[in-house]
Amino acid sequence: MAEVRLENVVKRYGGFTALPKLDLHVNEGEFLVLLGPSGCGKTTTMRLIAGLEEITEGDLLIGGERVNDKEPKDRDIAMVFQNYGLYPHMSVADNIGYPLKLRGLGKSERMAQVRKVAEKVELGELLDRRPSELSGGQRQRVALARAIVRRPQLFLMDEPLSNLDAKLRVTMRAELKHMHHEMGITTVYVTHDQMEAMTLASRIVVMNKGRIVQLDTPERIYSEPADLFVADFIGSPSMNLIHGQIAGGTFTAEGISLPVSAPDRAKVVLGIRPEDLQISDASTAPIKAPIFALELTGESTLVTLRAGATQLCARGAADFRAKMDDTCGLAPRPGGRIHLFDPESGLRLPS
């Protein structure tokens, strides 16, 4: 177990700057998720921590020790790759046991530990197989077993679930979470899937264009997004973002006239999550517009209205029925949150 510190870390590839300046502190024992769209620098950050890429400027400390110039093998870390990175010419047992073999453990002791870990990830029956004879989920388990077999002080996981089918992903997610709870090893996890990030993380780092946009707990990332990027990125369906103005305590945009407690502003973006909106009587509702789409998801119905140029999505009851193009009214749910952003800087406005 160890804490990880990145201090003023810069990464350049030739003339291209992948990370302009990164400061990040991973607490001991926490499950930190790096989240962002592809190309945001999250994988680069992880590869820097792993030592697979060289740091251009700045310091990387693992467990208080500067490791910039240390080889990956000397950093006492384990990594799970997106494509698993299994050794195709070795059996499952040899794959899992390879890190132990490299540490000079004898064959019998190695096999004992391999067996123990294999039981834990339910691979006990498959030890003699080759990776090519396994399913995606089983390969994922081998990669996981190989990572945990020597109890490193830091786990790195690079989109480990993205090659699995949707159902398996949910199961493995729970298993990962349980494993982290059991072993308590500091984990840095990269994903572009906000659902994965929300469910797994102790804290989430939202990244965009090589910079950290917000670093916080999943609850606060969800309830208080720092800017428009985070607001749009987190949540499914994503937050409704409406351009308009505030005058006399009322936010107005086409088809919308909503009371807000904020000072007047000529240009503002109002954000409200679909789950914070409810369907209400069209004659009195603050939001009135024709229905653009109705999507039944099972536990609820997603109602999309088109008000001028903006589309507004609300989560309604599963039994909600209406005709397309009929005018429908929406109102903020009592206790629902309204977010305000500056359209120029994208930053959240204090409310």
Add this chain to the structure above:
Amino acid sequence: MRDRGLPFVLMAPAFLIVLATTLYPLSYSLITSFREWRLTRQRRPGDFVGIDNYTGAFTNHEFLSSLWVTTVFVTISVVATVVLAMALALLLRRTGRLHTFVRIILILPFAMSPALIGVSFRFMFNPEFGVLAQGLGAIFPFLKGVAWLADPRFAMGILIVTDVWHWVPYMTFMCLGGLTAVPRETEEAARIDGASGFRILWEIILPQMRGVLVVVAILKTIFALKMFDQVVTLTGGGPGASTETLAYFVFKVGFHWFDMGQASAMAWILTAIMMVISIWYVRLLMSERKLVTA
């Protein structure tokens, strides 16, 4: 309606060409190898003599010596080529301007005619005016004035060098192709798991390259067994018979001594050796396929 004969008609020319250029000479030489046919005495093939030509070959000590010369040549040249090609491929693996440039000029040795390579190396190792002979003499004084191609061991060495020099580039390209098929992630995983550079090469990269390396070794072995051009233009089989390879000796028996029956038998012995080695290599390859896909 479909004419069922048409495919055969269309195939016939190609089939006839193969028949005329491959099967006919092959079977003709096989038949000849069982007959007495000395061009100095008779214009047409003579009596069938059973396996006399074959037993004759194995009791001919010059033939046995050429068999030994070939064995030494093939072993060293194949091992050196495979090792060097793999090493070069590892060096040239990264992309970059220098790497691309080196890859391009690597084509040159392979593009040269083997006969020409023999001639140029003979010039370069000429003790009087050869650039390599002079250069080596200048750097290592004890090598001054060595008559390179007049010494049996040096002559064999130079013959091997010319062959390796000719083949390494092509085999490097094959290895580069194989290397790109090795997933980067397996290497990175090994680095993190704690493997040193040497162990990554030995335990992760090379096992995954096995298929390509077997193919490289098969090809190189077959070409080395046929070594002929440089023997003619570089050493003439000498000094003595120290660089007389099988292919060269067969040529000598056939076209210096005009014993066509004997030459055919020896050529078939060479063919049999090649077939045995190829089958062994293919077995190796198959066993690997089984491991990966079973």
